[in-house]
Amino acid sequence: MSRTGLLRALADLAARPHAGSAAVAEALELPRPPTAGEHADLFDFQVYPYASVHLGAEGMLGGDARDRVAGFLRALDVTPPPEPDHLVVLLHAYADLTDLAASGAPRADHARRVLLHEHLGSWVGRFLARVVELGADPLRTWAHLTVRALADELAVCGPPPGPPAALRDAEPLPEPEDATAADWTQGLLTPVRSGLVLARADLARAAHELGLGTRVGERAFVLRALLDQDARAVLGWLAREAVRQADDLGPVAATGGEPTARWWRERLGHTATMIDRRLGAGAGPSGAESGAESGAEEDR
C-alpha cells in the first residue's frame, strides 16, 4: 500500500489553507481543516516548519542549513524552490523519491533514506511535538498523524546509524562568560544550540508562572526583558523547561530514530546543567545580571 498520497496530503495541511483544504482534512479524518488564522498563529508566530530554524546555527530562516537541503535537491537534479527546507517541500520530495524508488529508479531509495534521516528526522520530531502542545485542535491531530506516518517510514527505511550531520556538527550553547548577553540569549532561542524550541507562547507562559511582565516584541527581546526583571527566576524556569522538553522526545525517536533523540536529550541536558551550574554559583549569566547592560547593548 503506497503511502505517498497520504504524505502529500499531510504536507498540504502544513501550507496555507486553501479552498481544497477541507477535502484534504476530511480525507485525513481531521475534525476540520485549520483556519487561516490558526495556521498563521502557529506557523508564522509560534513554531516554524523549516529545517533551517531548527538546525541552523542562528536559529533563523535560511543560511547553511537551508543550503544543505538545496544542495541535496540539486544533487538529485531538482531545482530547489525558494524555500527548499520548508516541511511541505520536504514531505513532497520524500513522497516523490518514494514513488521513484518504487518504480525502480536508481539512487531513489538511497536518496529518500538520506532525506528522511538527515533533512526530516533530524528536526521534525521536535517541531511536531511543539505543534501538538501549542496548536489548535486540527493541527494537533495533524501533527500526531504526521508523527505516525513518518514513524512508519522510518520503520521501512531503518534508523540512522548515528546522529545526522547537521546535529553532529552543531556547536552547543556557549558558556555565559564567553558570550555577550545578546549572543547568549539568541543561543537559548536557537534549537540546535540549546536544544530548546522556545515559542512566544512559552515565554508568555514563563512570565505568567513567574509573575513577570511580558514585553511585546521579538522573542529575543521578550526573553531579555524577562531576564531583566528577574534573571535567577527566569534562568531557573529555562532549566526546568529544558528538562521538560527532554521528557517529550518521543516524536523525535519515532521520526528520527534513537540516535537523533539521544542527541537532542544530551543537548537539552547540557543546557539545563549549564544553567544550574551558573545558578549554583549564585549568579546569572553575565548578560542577565544587569538589565541595564542588556538594554544598553540593544540600544547601541
Next chain:
Amino acid sequence: MDADLDRLAERVDAARTATEARGETFYEGPSRSQLAMFPPKERWDDWVELDSKAWPKRVEKRFMLVPTTCFNCESACGLLAYVDKDTLQVRKFEGNPESPGSRGRNCAKGPAVHNQITDPDRILHPMKRVGERGAGGWERIGWDEALDELALRIRRAIEDERQNEVMYHVGRPGEDGFTERVLAAWGVDGHNSHTNVCSSGGRTGFQFWTGIDRPSPDHANARTILLISSHLETGHYFNPHAQRIIEAKHNGAKLIVMDVRLSNTATHATEWVAPYPGSEPAILLSIARELIVNGEYDRDYVRRWWNWKQYLTEQHPDRPATFETFEEVLRDLYADYTFAYASQESGVSEAQIRAVHAAVAEAGNRLAVHSWRSAAAGNEGGWQVSRTLFLLSALMGAIAVPGGTYPNAWNKFVARPIHLPHHPAAWNELTYPLEYPIAQNELSFLLPHFVEEGRGLIDVYFTRVYNPVWTNPDGFSWIEMLTDHKKVGLHVALTPTWNETAYFADLVLPMGLSSERHDITSYEQYDAQWLSFRQPVLRAARERLGETITDTRQVNPGEVWEENEFWIDLSWRIDPDGSLGIRQYFESKAEPGTKLGVDEYYGWMFEHSVPGLKEKAAEEGLTALEYMRRYGSYEIRRGIGPLHETPVPAEEHATDRRVDEYGRVYSRDPEPPKENFAPTGAPDPDHEGRRAVGVEVDGEVLRGFPTPSGLLEFYSRTLVDWGWGEHAIPTYIKSHIHPEHLEAGQVPLISTFRLVTQIHTRSANSKWLDELSHTNPLWIHPVQAADVGVVTGDLVRVETELGHFVVKAWVTEGIRPGVVACSHHMGRWRLTGHEQAHRLNTTTVALHNDGSKWSMSPEQSHGAFESSDPDTSRIWWTDVGVHQNMTFGVHPDPVSGMHCWHQAVRVVKAQEGDRAGDIFVDTDRSRAVYRQWLEKTRSATVVSPNGERRPRWLIRPLKPTSDAFRIGGPVGRRTDDAPVSG
C-alpha cells in the same frame, strides 16, 4: 506497520481521484509553502510594528491596514496602506497579499507612493491662471468656481451641437470605463487617449489576428518565453509579469529577449537577441518558415482555427480550397524568409536565429509571447511585429492554453456599471480622421497639426494624468497650440502634480493619487479574471472607525479630489434639471432624483455585476462593498482556458440561422446578457441583420474569436477592404529607419525604453525613485563612440529632422553597435520664474522663440532645495537628463496610426557652448514632417468599401451611432470659424 494509516492512505487516494475527476485540484503542491510575508488579514484592524523612526528605542505603533491599488503604472498592483491609528496618516505602503496579480509584491514604484502623497510640491487646491498662458501666474480658487465655469462652457457646447469641441485627453487611464461613460452620457465623442504614442502598433497586430488588441501571456507555465523588447517586463507590467517569468525560469523555461539594448529583462535571458531595429519581423518570419517547412507546427490547430479557407478562396480562387493546398501555399508564401535572409536584415547570426527557432519548436504550445512598445512602437509597419510574433503562437497552437498566450479580454473582467449611457451621435474627426480609417486608437499626437490646419477647434480641453508637451513628440507644436486661445478655448489640467503641460493650462485641478481615489481595475497577468479596487484609504480607515464620509475631499489632503465625484458633480452642474438627458446617468437608483454617490456606484456594481463576490463577502458577514474596502481585490475565476472552443448553446442559433461559406454562424436570436465588458472586437451582423453568434468548426458551433470570420485571421479581409491588401497576411514592412532609408552618417535612435524605477511624468515626484534613476544618457557602443570621438560623460549633439538636442554619452557594450538609445523617461523641466512648479528632478529652463524657431536652454541645474521635506535638502544629483522628445517629428504609421518613435539621427561631438539639455527645434520642419507622413495614408474617402469612416467591428472606446459612421455624417463641431454663441 500502522494498518490504520493504510486505511487513511486509501481514503486520501480515493478523495484525490474523485476531486481530480471533477477537474479540480486536490492538493496544490509545495508552491504555497512560503512563510507568510504579510500581516495576517485577521489583524488588519490593529497591527503593531515598531516605529522605525524611533530606533533604537522600541516604540510601538499601531496601524490599520487598508488596501488600495497602485496608480503608477498599468499593472494595478495591490498596496496596503499602513494608517497610523494615532494620527490617521499613511505611514507607508507595502504589498497587498490579497491582490491576485501582484501577490503581495511590488516594484520600487509601489512603496514610493508615500513620497507622492507627501510631495512638498503637490497641488493641493484648484488653481486658475492669472496673466498669459504659460507665464506662470496662478491664483487659488474654490471648486465651485471651477466647476461652474466648466459646466457653463460644456453645456453651451452641447446645446449648440458642437459637443465634440469638448475633449478629454487621457494618459494613464488607471480605471476601466468610468470616464468613457461620462463622455457617452454627455453625448461627446471626445475621448482622446495617449495610445498612439504608446501601444497601438503592438495592439494592431494582435487585433487583426484575434479581434482583441492585447495579449495575455501565461509566463509562469511556459516552456519558452519570447519577448520582443523588454518593455512590458521591465517597465509596464513589470512586477506581475517579472515574478511569473522568474517562476518559469525556475521551472526550466527558456527566456528569449529581442532588444537592441541589454535591458534588465535581457540580462535574465537564455538568448539576448539584438537585431537591427525594425528587422524583428524578418527574424520571426524566418522562424515561422522553418516551423512550416519542417512540419513542426500544430496542423490540426491551424486547420481548425485559421481562416485559411477564406484566404484561399479570395486570394487563390484558381486552387482547390483544401487545407493541403493551403499548406503548400503557406510554404511558398514564406519561402524567401530564410535564416540567411533574416540574418542579413537583422545582423543577428544564423546560429542564434536557429537557437531561437529550436526553443520555439520545442516549446510546443507552451510558448508565451509578448510585444508591446519598442519594435512595434518604433517602426513604420511596426504593427507587423506583433502580427508576425503571434503567427508563431498561431502555428504552435499556443493560444489560450497553459503556458501559451491568451487574448487579454479573456483574462480581464470589466463589470457592468449602475448606468450604461448611449454612445454619441457625432463623430470626432480630430481624433479619428478620415486619413486613418483603421487606426487602432485616436491620432492624439497629431492634434496640434489638425488644429493648425483648421480641421477644428477645441473649446474645453481636459488633459488628465497626461503631459503631451513632454510625453508626445514635437512638444513645441503643442506649446504653440496650447498658448493660442483661438485654438484651445479653455485648457483644464486634471493632475496631482505640476507638469510641463499644466504650465500652459487655464485651470489646474488637483486629483488624488493611488490612495486618494476610487477606481476599479482588472488586467491580464495570468489565466484568470480578477478585479481590484482603488480607494481613498483614509476614507476607508475613518469609516472603519465609525465615521460617515460623504465626499472624498473630507479625507484627502488640502482640497484634493477624486475623479469619480468630480465628474458626477460636474455632470449635475451641466444638466441641473435633467433636461439635457445627462443627469439621469449620475442619479442614485436607491433614491431617484438625488446625486449618485461612490458608495452606491461601487456597491451596486460589486453586488450585481461581479460573479461570486456577494457570496464571498457574505461568508465573512460583509457586503460586497465592505469586502472590497477591506481586502481590495477579488479573483472571480481562474483557469479560463480556450473560450473560443466553448460550444454555443443551440438556443442562441435557433432562429433564422445562417452559416456563411467559411463557417461563420449568424442568427436572429437575441444576445444573452453580457457579464464581462472587457473590450473586444464586435463582429458585424450579416447583410440581413443577423447577429454573429459563433463559428462552425468540424461540425460544431463554437464561440470562436471576435473577428469578422470568427476564426484567427491569418488573412485580414478588413485590411484588403480598406486599401492595405498587400499587408493582409503577416509580413515584413521595412521600417522608416531601415538602412535603405538612412542617409549617410545617420543611425537609428531608440527612444522607447523605460527605466524600471520610473514611470513617465507621474513618478518624478517621488524622491526615492528619483534618487534611483534621474538621468538619461545616450547609450552608445564603444566602436561608434570611437568613431565620434567621445568617451563616457562627454557631451554629444544628436541631430534629428527637426533640430537637435545635447546629451551626455554613456559608452557601453550593452547596446548593438550602430544604434544609439536614450530613455524617454527623463529630462523633466520647469520654466524659469515660475513659482508654482514641480521641483523634484527638474531642470529650470528658459524657452526662446523666434517665429518657428524654438530653443530650450537650462538656466539652473537640479539640486537641493528647502521644503517641508528635509530630504529635499539632501539631493546630491544635478543631472536630470534631456527632453529629447521635443526634437522628434510626428511619424504616424499609415495603417495603425502609431507614432513610429525611432529616429534617424546623426551623432556628433557637442559644439562649443553646447550644454547638456540644450534643445533646438524648427516647427516649420515639424509641419513638413507631418505632411510627409500624411502622404503615406489612404483616406477613407478613397478606400472605404461602404461609405463609412471606419470598420465598425474594430475596437473604439466610444462607438458613435450609425449615422455618425457615415462619411459626411455629423461631426459635432463648428465647421467654420463662427464665434461661439452666447
